[in-house]
Amino acid sequence: MKKLLTIVLTLIFCLSLFLPIAHADVIWEPNSSFYEKHRVECEYIDKSYVAFNGAQGYRAPGDKKPIWVCDDSEQTLYISFAYTAKDGTRWGAADITMDGEWVSVWIDLGTMAPVYDSRDFFADHANEIYAYTDELDDLPDSGSELVYLWNYPGALDSYTFTLDEFEDSYGSNVYTDEFGGVWVYFPYIFGADGWIYATDPFNSEPISLPVALINVPTESAPVDVTLPDDESMETETPASTAAPTPAASTAAPEDVGETDSAQTGSSVGFSRLLFIIGAVFFLVLASVVLIVVLYACKKK
């Protein structure tokens, strides 16, 4: 009996080593007393914004005295939750460092520019995105060449992976740009998502496409916001000027061409991955139980 217990505990310990994977993508909650009180009214938006010089952060929405002012010409901040005040002002909670400590501050979202990302791209091009078939089949299975993963088709930022590292990752959606270039969306690679330019996966230069890099802040911004004078940034106001709401950023299934799920590719990929991890876990658990049964039979 003691031996049986040892086996079970050892196996449970071994299994527990693999458990953290399922909890890797937790939702980051602001460390703010305002958030604690208004948690139900806050909306999870999970989006990055650019704060410009002079943007102000408050301990709570509506406070008069800011506890943080953006000193840099621009600073990209991750906004986890947003709160809409009674006057309609949307406030976003961002974590910033003050005196070496992480502090959550509330910033008027109207004073910042939302960073255009893959979700926006999915929403803007919903009818042009279809399911992945074999667009990357010609890509060699192994090698040390670098493959570029872009935030969205036409983005300036990219991650790189070698073909060896890239092996066994899976694409979910495909987009063909205005110039016939084919892009494959990967919902999950090393904790990130992105697009590979299937027409030339090894191309390191950003592909110039007419997509917005950032949206322009609304005119009602209380803080004097100046956009950086950068030729590489397209400042023309896109059709949807205001910060995209989560509903707008999340393409419905019927909107996403031939995609077969009710969410964006990213959500689809992550949900699918969670399901697979769950299935593997139950398979492992079932095996453990049967092995213990076999052991018990041997003892008898």
Add this chain to the structure above:
Amino acid sequence: MPHDLPLTLLISLVLTLIFELGFAFCAGQRTPRRLLLVVLVNTLTNPVVVLLHVLFPHPCLTLLLEICAILIEGFIYRTCTDSIRRPYLFSLAINAFSYGCGEVLNHLLPLLF
């Protein structure tokens, strides 16, 4: 480049079972109980190893996972059966055989199709 993860996991598990059951059979482990044990230890370790390899495809992690799998399987063989004289060596051999067959198959299949 496989993009269907469940299918990848399934094919990997089925091929591993075929190779390892064949090896175990040749090594004299022929009773249903012993063969069932081979199936169970592989169902326990293979999907986890393959899934982690797919998510984090680094050679060092793969090596570490394979070593963990060998040790866990060896421990189970030692505990659950008396018919294997050197369970850890058996585990090492059967896993090396299975891994080797997989590698050969990986290189052969593209030549055939």
